[in-house]
Amino acid sequence: MRARDLAVDYEAVSVDSDALVAARLMAEHQLPGLLVLDEHDRPRAILPASQMIKILVPEYVIEDPALAPVVDEKHADQLCQVLTGRSVGDCLPADAPPPPLADPDDTALEVAALMARVRSPLIAVVEQAEDGTHLLGVITAAHLLHELLETSGG
Secondary structure, three states: OEHHHHOEOOOEEEOOOEHHHHHHHHHHHOOOEEEEEOOOOOEEEEEEHHHHHHHHOOHHHHHOHHHHHHOOHHHHOOHHHHHOOOEHHHHOOOOOOOOOEEOOOOEHHHHHHHHHHHOOOEEEEEEEEOOEEEEEEEEEHHHHHHHHHHHHOO
16 A cells, blocks of 8 residues: 555645634544645644643643642633634744655555654655645554554454
8 A cells, every 4th residue: 555545635724824723623623733834835844732732731830740730720721822813833843843744655664664753643645746746645643553454454
């Protein structure tokens, strides 16, 4: 099985997309992350759901988890307000690596090895053409695992 056969349509956002809308998209569709596209619709980064959660949690609680129980429910219910007025680009770490890319002809094992090596929940499948990079779809870790289990009879 080749990457082109494993690739599926997947939710993508641009670096300029509203962060709150992106968070809702992840939550409503239970996505492990979103593919972030640049201004030319080329894959720019992966925004993991865990990164969005990290933005919601106050820094002092991350540094000292013992403080989490002292945050009252009123303040805990307002955590998502930190996303208001922010873009997806604002939520990406400054050192966000480019997203892992697979060639359409890569095998399932090559995709699995790439995913394991970079620890990404998503792999973008792109085709290089004379007029630029074309996104064919995305392979998620869950989908890849499902396909590998199917082919092995597991």
